[in-house]
Amino acid sequence: MPANHTAAYESLCSNARETAKLASIMGLLEWDERTKMPPAGGDYRAEQISYLAGEIHKRQTNPAVGEWLAALADSPLAADRHSESGTVIRQLQRQYDKKTKLPQSLVEELSRTAVLGQQMWVEARKADDFAKFRPLLEKTVELKRQEAAAIGFAVTPYDALLDDYEPGATTAEVGPALAGLRDALTPLVEQIVGSSRKPDGELLKKEFPLDAQEAFGKAASAAIGFDYEAGRLDVTDHPFCAGAGPRDQRITTRYNLHDFGDAFFSILHEAGHGLYEQGLPADQFGLPTGEAVSLGIHESQSRMWENQVGRSRAFWEHFLPQAQTAFASLKGVSLDAFYGAINEVRPSLIRVDADEVTYNLHILIRFELERALIEGDLQPAELPGAWNEKYQRYLGITPPNDADGVLQDVHWSAGLFGYFPTYSLGNLYAGQFFAQANKDLGDLPAAFRRGEFRPLLDWLRQQIHAHGQRWSAGELALQITGRPLSHAPWIEQMRAKYGELYGL
CATH class of the missing domain: 1.10.1370.30 (Neurolysin; domain 3)
Structure with missing residues (x-):
């Protein structure tokens, strides 16, 4: 196998593993937010998670990722799409194609709003006050519509969002x-x-x-x-x-x-x-x-x-x-x-x-x-x-x-x-x-x-x-x-x- 294929694959995997470390740190912050975090910590937690989401997005959309994937597209490592390497290449290509359509500012704002939205939801539910929650819901819906538009869709914007959770489903x-x-x-x-x-x-x-x-x-x-x-x-x-x-x-x-x-x-x-x-x-x-x-x-x-x-x-x-x-x-x-x-x-x-x-x-x-x-x-x-x-x-x-x-x-x-x-x-x-x-x-x-x-x-x-x-x-x-x-x-x-x- 050509050395450039091996090097590209190793670089692709290394980047994915390093990105997963950041994602796991963000996951721990999100767990803490919903279990142990004091209520007053919500605003800064939103900034922390927004920052991490931005850094993760940078790594996922780094042009080098596109270069590694391009080098591997027709390589023996991608020949069997269900092999270990074929799965890695296929799925990271899918992720790259989707993530590169999203502006980093939108990714960060979605993450920030999600934290603030969850905090407000807790308060609104306890108070039985939908009006208190509505402004953040309106902002979230608008941001998700922007996300769907950026990703693109053939029939309905809902397809672009459904695909995040059930890949390929419509x-x-x-x-x-x-x-x-x-x-x-x-x-x-x-x-x-x-x-x-x-x-x-x-x-x-x-x-x-x-x-x-x-x-x-x-x-x-x-x-x-x-x-x-x-x-x-x-x-x-x-x-x-x-x-x-x-x-x-x-x-x-x-x-x-x-x-x-x-x-x-x-x-x-x-x-x-x-x-x-x-x-x-x-x-x-x-x-x-x-x-x-x-x-x-x-x-x-x-x-x-x-x-x-x-x-x-x-x-x-x-x-x-x-x-x-x-x-x-x-x-x-x-x-x-x-x-x-x-x-x-x-x-x-x-x-x-x-x-x-x-x-x-x-x-x-x-x-x-x-x-x-x-x-x-x-x-x-x-x-x-x-x-x-x-x-x-x-x-x-x-x-x-x-x-x-x-x-x-x-x-x-x-x-x-x-x-x-x-x-x-x-x-x-x-x-x-x-x-x-x-x-x-x-x-x-x-x-x-x-x-x-x-x-x-x-x-x-x-x-x-x-x-x-x-x-x-x-x-x-x-x-x-x-x-x-x-x-x-x-x-x-x-x-x-x-x-x-x-x-x-």
Whole structure:
């Protein structure tokens, strides 16, 4: 191989790894901002993160990167697009092409506004005051429209933003997929709501001491494989997972004294994200071969551990006796009653508390609203009314206030437009992957009853985590399951599970 190809590749990788160090420092600052930072530190934190975002952008768009990529384009190192070097070259070329379209001033302003927006969102939600948040939301929407215009798009500006989270996906593909999922869900929800069987969700609304919730949540997440030597659990306003390095994953939750599920299932969800990050090749950190495929695949991991595992009967055959030791309020509660309570289906206001059946309707609402905001068909000032109208139409309920309505999610305050559809895509991928894992491994519920979660984790690491970005999300689904992404496996799982629970 010519020496110039080797030198160019080594320089390209070195630049990417050095850039990842800066990004991990920024990630740590962002984690601190949402967990430990004193409120008065917000303004300067915005300047710190804006500065780092600018420096990262400089490194990603350095003309030398373009020269290295040009030298490698037709080299043997790029010949196999799924090889280690082929993946690195292909994905960094994609990143370079996109990032060079963005002015550094816009990148810095987006980062600065995201920090200030999240700080203001916390205040506005606590005060139930959308008007307080609206100016920063208006600025964020305008900046995201500028970003989409700079990147370019064929049909809708929303495509340019969606691509950040689900590379290659388009609104024309995602919109019908979500609508198809809604159409398949609607009759199932109607059947469940009309059933005479009514699980007692109030079992989860008794008193659950916060220290016991933390201890139990940590024990359960460790049992499924989250490594607390390479991670930690903290408290925040809106649960998330953040990485500060290849062996440093931060997961967060929020606790409610009178709601067991609020913290517990968010811990499992965020641990699922953390397990993916902990399973990526550590020696490839900073390179595409050491990074997650897409947010849809990331969400497939978190939703699978939260729902297919954590809300399964088999999981609680193992964990309910431990929960009854930890919480006096669960003593004497039968497995049937508890299993019904954690899987109660009813239209609800809060997305993160939604049951797994109606959850996708929450996502559809956000997808439609944020697309309208970016396309200019909806103005931020009109958002609360539009939000309430859609909740009434899709879920039959109207939020009593903005804190439990339009202000409930952190995403828009952070500029994460295009993120929401990946939650539903994650559900579909989770259903498809779990069905295949159960087929390959044989009777996963039996393993869960014994408290054995390692076989599933090892399967996920071999099939998904170890490959980094060698394959696209769609290619990965086809390679693992032999079929393209489909909502059929997930719907089938929902019908089987809730058909039994509700006597359908």
